[in-house]
Amino acid sequence: MDFKGFPKEALLFLDSIRKNNNKEWFEVHRSEYEEYILNPSRAFVQEMGDHLMALEPTIDFEPKINKSLFRIYRDTRRMGANKAPLKSRIGIIFTQGSSGSRLQKSSFYLHFSPDELFVSAGVRWFEKPLLDAYREYIGDEERRVALDKLLKNIETKGYKTIEKGYKRYPRGFSPEMPSVDLSLYKGMAVYKILEPNLIENGDLLIETLYKIYEDMLPLQRVMYEISLRVKEE
Template identity: 35%
Template sequence: MADPYFSPDCMRFLRNIAKNNNRDWFTENKMVYEEVVRTPALRFIADMADDLAILSPHFLAQPKKVGGSLMRIYRDVRFGRDKRPYKTNIGIQFRHEQGKDVHAPGFYVHIEPGECFVGVGIWRPDSPALGKIRDRICEHGDKWQSAINQKTFKKHYELSGDSLINAPRGYAKDHPLVHDLKRKDFIGISRIDDDSVLSARFRNKVFDRFKVADSYMQFLCQALELRY
């Protein structure tokens, strides 16, 4: 069996940066970040390429330090109140080939001590994309319900994200699927414990969780007229 990708030292680094979220500490520990966080994450991404191709050849695993599947550790502090300069997690997004940013449909891996999970779907789609998804739910409600109520999907995933208070404009407030039409995010979250992340079988577990969401991802891609 292959060696684990992520080590206890990786989790220790993430806990430490949460306690010491400042440029001086990060500069002093940047080599540790390279060794226990970025290097194993890039190796994991590279190895996931073959797995993703089995699910869909249109989602990309790009093991690049900048501009690939590994999200930057540097936070964008320009517009929020939280001015901490660094993220305290590893974020990996395998986005659709047609996507240009985190708002594209994709498969996601989040590693943070005590808060690890696998994610699928699309976060904060723009208005045209949101309309397409809602329209497809209206037109193919049976397929939508089949995807989200599939036994294995429902066992492992919880639909999450923000929703409107009222039915979106142009949709009946008494529509039987109005709860889903109110969604502003179409993401599923599947929790994973820290020990699984540190296991040599972590990649297999991630792939298995991605497979469970196959029908859900197909529905979203079809709604957005994207190849799956």
């Protein structure tokens, strides 16, 4: 299944979800979801995954829901979750690492909506085991300073680091330590936001993403190393 790009109807369909966010509407339009979103997403995962293996041979991808693809239905059972049943943005993930939640693995990630194409690498938020492993890793001054330098280098190429999540330094870190602000992060990832219509040009999308992920690869590798430090509970 060759990836030709997402049809122009894909973004229009996601915009329609915003105006008709209910299960009844979706079931009537399920075939459009499959044609405009799901089937092209499967083809994209295979094509992009094959390219990413040139950057990182151990990257993991599978063009299935709950693997590289996410469900269109939102989990509304979680406290504080958005209660709209349908998602109006489509997420796709390529992970590295064999165990644990896919969102707690170092990954190449993207999502698209009528508003943006969001591209990132790393881990966007830490659960406690990975947070502990991250803080243990940056507890070493040499590693912490090297990571800070790495992030600054990536930022010079036009990317952004996600915002800090904490205001106080955690135990074991103090203001006089070099690059200590790295301890204030709840996740560690870099990202770039592109125009959403890029998804309609298959060759250009793959080419653009490959270059972005190549630039982000140094952080991807650090986060993978940190993920290997997670201790079994």
